Amino acid sequence: MSNTYQVPTMAQKAATGETPEVLFWVGCAGSFDERYQAVTLAFTKILNKVGIDFAVLGDEETCTGDPARRAGNEFLFQMQAISNIQVLDGYQVKKIVTACPHCFNTLKNEYPALGGNYEVMHHSQFLQGLIQEGKIVMKGGGTFKGKRITFHDSCYLGRANNVYEAPRDVIKALDMELVEMKRCRTKGLCCGAGGAQMFKEPENGNKDINVERTEEALETGAKTIAVGCPFCLTMMADGVKNKEKEKEVQVLDLAELIAKDQGLSG
Amino acid sequence: MSSLPQILFLLVLGAAGFILYKRISYIRKTILLGKPLPRTDRPKERWKTMALVAFGQQKMFKRIGPALLHLIIYVSFIVINLEVLEFIIDGLAGTHRIFASALAGFYTLAMNLFELLALGVLISCVAFLIRRNLMKVPRLSSAELKGWPKLDANLILWIEILLMIAILTMNATDQLLAYRGVEGYIPLGGLWISNSIQGLFEGLSSATLLFLERFAWWFHIIGILGFAIYVTYSKHLHIFLAFPNTWYSNLDPKGKIPNMEVVTQEVKSMLGLQAAPEATDQAEIGRFGAKDVTDLSWVQIMNAFSCTECGRCTAECPASITGKKLSPRKIMMDTRDRAEEISQSKVAGKDGKDDGKSLLGDYISQEEINACTSCNACVEACPVNIDPLSIIIELRRYTSMEESGSPAQWNAMFQNIETSFAPWKFAPSDRFNWASKLNQEEKKPRNNE
Numbered sequence: 001m002s003n004t005y006q007v008p009t010m011a012q013k014a015a016t017g018e019t020p021e022v023l024f025w026v027g028c029a030g031s032f033d034e035r036y037q038a039v040t041l042a043f044t045k046i047l048n049k050v051g052i053d054f055a056v057l058g059d060e061e062t063c064t065g066d067p068a069r070r071a072g073n074e075f076l077f078q079m080q081a082i083s084n085i086q087v088l089d090g091y092q093v094k095k096i097v098t099a100c101p102h103c104f105n106t107l108k109n110e111y112p113a114l115g116g117n118y119e120v121m122h123h124s125q126f127l128q129g130l131i132q133e134g135k136i137v138m139k140g141g142g143t144f145k146g147k148r149i150t151f152h153d154s155c156y157l158g159r160a161n162n163v164y165e166a167p168r169d170v171i172k173a174l175d176m177e178l179v180e181m182k183r184c185r186t187k188g189l190c191c192g193a194g195g196a197q198m199f200k201e202p203e204n205g206n207k208d209i210n211v212e213r214t215e216e217a218l219e220t221g222a223k224t225i226a227v228g229c230p231f232c233l234t235m236m237a238d239g240v241k242n243k244e245k246e247k248e249v250q251v252l253d254l255a256e257l258i259a260k261d262q263g264l265s266g
Numbered sequence: 267m268s269s270l271p272q273i274l275f276l277l278v279l280g281a282a283g284f285i286l287y288k289r290i291s292y293i294r295k296t297i298l299l300g301k302p303l304p305r306t307d308r309p310k311e312r313w314k315t316m317a318l319v320a321f322g323q324q325k326m327f328k329r330i331g332p333a334l335l336h337l338i339i340y341v342s343f344i345v346i347n348l349e350v351l352e353f354i355i356d357g358l359a360g361t362h363r364i365f366a367s368a369l370a371g372f373y374t375l376a377m378n379l380f381e382l383l384a385l386g387v388l389i390s391c392v393a394f395l396i397r398r399n400l401m402k403v404p405r406l407s408s409a410e411l412k413g414w415p416k417l418d419a420n421l422i423l424w425i426e427i428l429l430m431i432a433i434l435t436m437n438a439t440d441q442l443l444a445y446r447g448v449e450g451y452i453p454l455g456g457l458w459i460s461n462s463i464q465g466l467f468e469g470l471s472s473a474t475l476l477f478l479e480r481f482a483w484w485f486h487i488i489g490i491l492g493f494a495i496y497v498t499y500s501k502h503l504h505i506f507l508a509f510p511n512t513w514y515s516n517l518d519p520k521g522k523i524p525n526m527e528v529v530t531q532e533v534k535s536m537l538g539l540q541a542a543p544e545a546t547d548q549a550e551i552g553r554f555g556a557k558d559v560t561d562l563s564w565v566q567i568m569n570a571f572s573c574t575e576c577g578r579c580t581a582e583c584p585a586s587i588t589g590k591k592l593s594p595r596k597i598m599m600d601t602r603d604r605a606e607e608i609s610q611s612k613v614a615g616k617d618g619k620d621d622g623k624s625l626l627g628d629y630i631s632q633e634e635i636n637a638c639t640s641c642n643a644c645v646e647a648c649p650v651n652i653d654p655l656s657i658i659i660e661l662r663r664y665t666s667m668e669e670s671g672s673p674a675q676w677n678a679m680f681q682n683i684e685t686s687f688a689p690w691k692f693a694p695s696d697r698f699n700w701a702s703k704l705n706q707e708e709k710k711p712r713n714n715e
Contacts, residue, residue, distance in 0.1 A: 007701040028688040030700075037700045044704060058698040062687035070640050071676045072555065072662030074526045076683055078533040109522035114530065155641035160521025186646050187328075190584040195640030199689055200675035203637040206589030213584075 005048045009058040010091045021053040022126075023093045025107065027100035028063050029230030035237070036099075036230040042259035043099055043123055049264060050135045054097075060087055064106040071196040078114065081106075085116035099123040099255060101156035101229045102194075108161070122157055124167040124228045124254050131173045138261050140175035149176045150222040152213065152236060153188030154229035167228050170254050174261055179220040189213050191239075193231035214239025218249065225251045275357035275487075282491035289498035296609035297571060300564035305514050312513045315651070320512040325649040329578070332397075335390040339426070342383035343505065346433070349380055353487045363440075366452045374454045381437060381459040384430040391423045391430075398423075405577030410596045415575055418500050425496070429489045436482035438464045439475045446472055507572035508650040514565050515651035520642045523659055526554070555663025558624040559605045562660060569652040570602035579644035579654060585637040592637035594644035594654035600629035601657060626661050635661045636673055 013020050024047065030040040047054050065080030088096075096118050098104050108120035121129075130136045151171055157163045164185045171178050183189045192202065192209030202208060214236055217225045225240070227233045237251045252260075259265045306312075318324045323340065326333040355364050366373045398406050398419060411419070437460035444451035467475060497503055504511075518524075534540040556562050579594035580586045586593050604625045611621060626635075638658045645653050665671045672680070679689045687694050 005704045007704060009698075026700075028690065031697045032688060032690055032692045037703070040700055041704055044701075056698075056701075058701075059695055061697060062694070063683050063689060065683070067689050068680060068683055069523055070659070070662075071672055071679070072659070072664070072666030073672070073676075073680050074529045074554065074663055074667060075533060076680055078526075078529050079537070080683065080687075082530075082533055082537060082539070105519075105521040109519050110525070113525035155639070155643075156521050159642040159646050161519050187582070187643075189587075190639045190641035190643065192584060192588075192639060195638050196676060196679065197639050199679040200636075200673050202588075203585070203590045203592070203633055205585070205591075205637075209584045209588050209639070212588055 005045060007044055008055045009060075010055045010093075011058065011060065013055045014091060019092060020055040022095045022097050023088070023091075024054050024056050025096050025098035025100075025103055026056055026061060027098055027103045027230065029234075030099055031061070033230060033234070036233060036253075039099055039230070039233070039253040039255050042253070042265065043255040045259055045264040046127070046130075046136070046255060046262070049262065050130055057087065057091075064103045066102040066106045067196040067199055069106070069110070070194075071199075081111055081114050081116070085111060085114055088116060088118065093118060095119045095121070097121045097123055097126045099228070099230070099253065101154045101160070102231070105156045105160050122161075122163060122166070122228065124157070124170055125163065127254060127258060128166040128169045131170065136173075136258060136262070138173045138175070138258075139263075140261070142175075142261070144224075144257075144261065145175045147176050147224065148179050148220065148222040149174070149224040149226055150179050150181055150217050150220045151184075151226045152181070152191065152217060152232055153184055154227065154232050155188070155190050155194050157228055158188050159186060167226070167254055170258065171226055174257060176224070179222050181216045181220055183216060189216065191229075191232040191235035193235045198231045198234070208239075208242075210235035210239040211242050214243055218243060218245060223249055224257075225249065226254060226257060227251060228254050269360060272358060272360045278488060278491065279354065279357070282495060285495050286498070289495065292609065292613070293498060293503075293571060295612075296605050297564050297567045299560050299605055299608060300562050300567040301560075303563035303565050305565060308517055311517055312515075315515055315517070316509055316513040319515075319649070319651055320508040323649070325647075325651075328647070335393050338383070338386040338390045342387045345383055346380055346387075347490075348376075349433075350487070350490055353483070353490075357487065362450050363452055366454065371455075374456065377437065377454060377457055378459075381434065381457055384433045385459050387426055388430045391427045395420065395423050405581040408577065408580070408593070410593055410599060411575065411577075415501065415599070418502070419575070421496075422500065422502050425489065425493055429486060429493070432482045432486040432489060434460050434463060436479055436486060439467055439479040439482065442467055443472060443475050443479060446475075448472055448476070501573065501575045504572050504574040504650060507568065511568055511572035512651050514568065516653055516656070520645055526663075529554070553664065554667040555665070556657070556660035557626050557664045557668070559601055559608065561664070562601070562625075562657060566653070566657055566660075567601065567605050569654075569657075570598045570605060572650050573598040573602065573652055574650075575599065576649065578647040578649065579652070582643040582647040584639055584641060584643065590633075590637040591631065592634045597630060597634070597654045597657055598652060601625065604629050626664060630661060632665065632671065635665070 008020070010020070010023065024043070026040055029036040062084060063080055064084065065077035068080065069077035096107055098107065098120070101122060104120055104122045107118060111118070127136070131138070149171060151167055153164065157167070168178065189212065190209060191213055217236065225236050227236055233251055233253060240246050240249050240251060256265065323333065323337060326336055352363065352365050356362055369376070397403050437457050440451060441454060441457060441460065442464055444453040467478065497505065531540070553561060559567060573595070575595060577595050583592065583594050635658050638655065640655055640659070642655060645655055670677070682689055682691050686692055
């Protein structure tokens with residue numbers, strides 16, 4: 001067995017006649033956004049450590065089309081979706097895990113109408129499963145012990161797909177004190193990036209949505225804001241900077257929290 | 267007894283029935299301005315949703331205070347309307363309290379319950395008037411409610427208060443007349459709430475009491491019939507439409523945006539996956555997305571008629587909270603206003619669609635729809651499962667696909683996806699570069715010891 005981390009691609013697997021158990025859909029943010037690359041790396045390390053039989057699409061992956069559809073460009077969405085389905089079906093993909101709720105929602109709910117049917121999981125659900133099966137045993141203690149943490153519900157995980165407990169179960173497995181924001185679960189306030197807002201300046205108003213949400217997160221007194229979405233991570237981190245709290249307050253993805261606990265970061 | 271009151275009653279009832287019939291047909295036609303949308307799948311789930319959300323008021327209870335006050339009015343509305351049945355029979359047959367002798371003790375019990383509920387409605391309506399006009403609850407006093415919507419809301423509360431006062435006055439005078447042994451009036455052996463206001467009427471002559479009792483009776487029944495007609499002009503239509511509206515609600519995950527089949531055909535032919543759609547089919551396609559209410563589905567227009575303008579959607583909307591122009595409630599109010607405008611012009615013999623106006627542009631601006639984060643907070647908040655987001659998406663589809671009028675930054679994002687297959691401008695060949703950072707790294711031993 002190799003002593004370096006492995007990131008096999010579907011093409012490599014196919015060349016040796018293998019069909020991996022699960023496809024890790026990295027997403028555009030996970031591939032290109034420097035900050036979110038850290039989440040991709042953390043999740044990949046976890047998959048390696050646990051010994052999951054996985055692969056990625058590598059440079060065969062393209063945008064799911066989510067922002068195009070939500071901005072009204074149905075043509076572009078379907079061009080992306082249909083091309084992606086051809087690639088996925090070409091590799092006979094059955095199960096997909098992704099660290100992006102937007103990719104998760106689109107692959108899970110919107111690809112079936114175009115003929116793409118897969119079992120799709122958000123990485124919070126995947127991690128929840130690994131914890132429940134005992135494949136990840138949290139060490140606890142260390143820098144996290146007893147510290148306050150709050151979780152920001154992503155719209156496309158929460159309201160859009162009713163996933164509220166999986167990320168919380170992951171956090172509860174850490175040795176931390178989970179403090180909820182006033183607006184949480186079904187009432188969770190958006191970070192401001194959904195519906196393709198990530199890709200344009202906000203309309204005129206009296207406040208930025210991410211600042212409103214960050215203030216609420218800071219009110220909990222938590223020094224860690226946990227998220228499960230690349231856009232939420234950007235928005236909350238910007239909010240923390242706006243409040244000049246970036247030295248005291250961290251915004252971390254669920255996979256990063258686990259990787260830290262398991263001593264996989266760095 | 268003269269049969270004049272009976273004839274008069276029949277005329278009033280007939281006239282009210284006729285007007286109601288006309289109004290219901292008009293509303294039905296207006297809703298059906300929308301495109302067909304088959305939504306009768308999963309009937310079991312639909313009945314369950316209706317039972318929980320409309321009948322059981324499940325979503326109201328996210329805000330416990332208003333929910334309890336609303337529950338009192340709602341239960342009273344259903345229960346007190348049983349009494350209306352007696353009113354109608356009495357009115358037509360010339361009888362008085364026809365069920366009293368047959369039901370005896372139970373009738374008195376029922377009347378006491380009705381009175382208790384009437385008092386509850388009275389208190390709730392006063393509380394609602396205070397919330398609306400004195401406490402100025404933000405969602406009940408925002409700009410889009412200026413004018414008719416505000417008057418409408420207050421009128422409903424005042425009408426309900428007057429109707430309840432009429433019931434209590436009627437019972438109080440009725441029982442005074444019964445104790446005095448006036449012919450036709452039946453002692454019911456103690457109506458607690460109306461008995462306690464009898465002091466107001468005790469000094470009056472029996473003739474005056476008789477007049478008051480009859481006046482209150484007529485006021486109540488004409489009031490109820492009038493209210494039923496009024497409701498068809500008002501935001502208050504939710505008392506009926508909440509039921510079909512929840513039955514026909516979207517049962518899919520909220521994150522799912524429905525597929526546009528027409529586009530699929532074109533995209534598949536562009537990708538060489540299937541033959542191009544025939545030209546005749548294309549002629550029937552019409553426009554992509556929605557510019558006007560006639561491009562929306564009938565369910566979306568029914569949504570607009572079911573909206574009671576409570577503003578829970580707007581109170582939860584991140585764009586509204588941070589001072590942007592978007593208000594999901596206004597999207598629904600605009601949709602209804604525009605649908606009625608078209609419908610009225612059709613009644614007047616014109617083709618309302620071609621009046622040079624449209625929902626997008628004349629009612630709803632680009633700035634409003636551009637502010638939406640598609641977070642579904644409005645959909646989640648609505649007590650009767652209205653979906654403002656689905657309308658916003660249709661308006662965005664029209665803007666993007668028919669007018670290429672999306673914000674410049676979105677057009678740039680579209681271009682990035684087309685050329686780089688990512689919403690940002692990165693080289694597609696760099697997509698997998700992240701892995702090189704990992705491959706150099708030493709894997710930590712399994713047990714990490």
